[in-house]
Amino acid sequence: MHPNPTFRQTAAQEALSLARTRGFGLLALSAQGAPLLSHVPFLLSDDGTQARLHLVRSNPICRACAQPLAATLAVSGPDGYISPDWYGLDDQVPTWNYLAVHLTGTLHPLPIEDLEPMLADQSAAFEARLQPKPPWTMDKMTADTRTRFLRMILPFRLQIDDVQSTFKLNQNKPDAARHAAADSVQTGLGSDLAALARWMRTPPRQD
Numbered sequence: 112m113h114p115n116p117t118f119r120q121t122a123a124q125e126a127l128s129l130a131r132t133r134g135f136g137l138l139a140l141s142a143q144g145a146p147l148l149s150h151v152p153f154l155l156s157d158d159g160t161q162a163r164l165h166l167v168r169s170n171p172i173c174r175a176c177a178q179p180l181a182a183t184l185a186v187s188g189p190d191g192y193i194s195p196d197w198y199g200l201d202d203q204v205p206t207w208n209y210l211a212v213h214l215t216g217t218l219h220p221l222p223i224e225d226l227e228p229m230l231a232d233q234s235a236a237f238e239a240r241l242q243p244k245p246p247w248t249m250d251k252m253t254a255d256t257r258t259r260f261l262r263m264i265l266p267f268r269l270q271i272d273d274v275q276s277t278f279k280l281n282q283n284k285p286d287a288a289r290h291a292a293a294d295s296v297q298t299g300l301g302s303d304l305a306a307l308a309r310w311m312r313t314p315p316r317q318d
Contacts, residue, residue, distance in 0.1 A: 112213060118279040120317040126276035127159040129188050130212045134237065136186040138164070138269075140172055140218065147172050153184065153269075154233050155214075162214060162269040163229050172218075173265050182218035184269055187211050189310065191301025193281065198288040208279050208296070208307060215273040221266040229266050280311045 112119060130136070134154070140147045149172055153164040162184055166173050176182075188210030195203035221229075231249055238246035249257060281289040293311035297304045 112211070112275050113277040113279055115279075115283070117283050118277050119275075121276045121278045121315045122317060123274050123276075124159070125315040126212045126274055126278075127155065129210060129276075130184075130186040130214060131155040131159075133186050133188060136184045136214075138172065138182060138184050138218075140175060140180055140182045142171075142175055147175060151184075152233065152237070154229075154236055159274065160271050161216075162271065163233070163266070164269065165226065165229060165233075165264045165266050167264055173220075176218050176220055176267065179217045179219045182216065182269060184214040185211065186214070187302075189301070189303035189307035191296050191304050191307045192299050193292050193296065194299065197292040197295040198284060199291045200284075200288050206279075206281075207301075208281060208311065209277065210279070210307075210310060211277045213273075213275045214269065214271045215275070216269055216271040219268045219270060221268055223266070226261060226264065226266040230261075230264075278310070278315055280307075280314045282314050 135150070135152050138149045138151050149166060149170055151164045151166065153162040155162050164184075190207060190209035193206045193208050195205055227249070234247060234249065238244075238248075252260065281292055284292070289311055293308045296308050296311065301307060
């Protein structure tokens with residue numbers, strides 16, 4: 112997380128809302144040697160205390176997490192390069208704006224019987240965003256495909272103890288300069304720049 116407290120004061124519920132909407136993140140565990148990392152879709156509970164996810168059985172995290180282990184789920188939002196020329200101010204420097212949420216806690220392996228209901232909930236949540244398309248359901252798989260699919264993956268729950276976030280949106284600049292940068296950011300470099308511009312124009316509420 113960014114060390115400047117200006118970018119670290121977003122309300123926890125706002126940070127959780129971003130993570131819930133995004134639904135995809137980088138799961139990280141400490142291990143001997145380099146950390147273990149895996150990019151995973153997840154479902155965040157309504158109260159923000161747990162995230163349900165699944166991993167392919169061959170994933171090294173599955174082998175490492177035979178018992179509960181400390182873990183962090185890092186969720187990224189929009190990001191983009193900010194040119195100093197966009198502020199309309201003298202003597203500025205380049206920077207990169209971004210939104211990020213870290214959900215830290217304990218990763219628990221779950222009983223295998225939890226897998227199918229979890230997958231059904233996950234697909235239902237994501238399919239609901241594709242309306243008016245009729246939702247895909249697991250009933251559309253043949254019995255053989257369903258059996259192979261379920262044999263390949265394992266269910267987990269991240270029990271969340273701490274929520275940290277960085278919403279770096281030029282809050283340290285005058286409003287006019289921040290809005291001027293937001294007007295230009297969509298011409299630049301980054302990811303989901305239209306969303307980043309919206310966030311820059313209206314930074315989130317703070318705790």
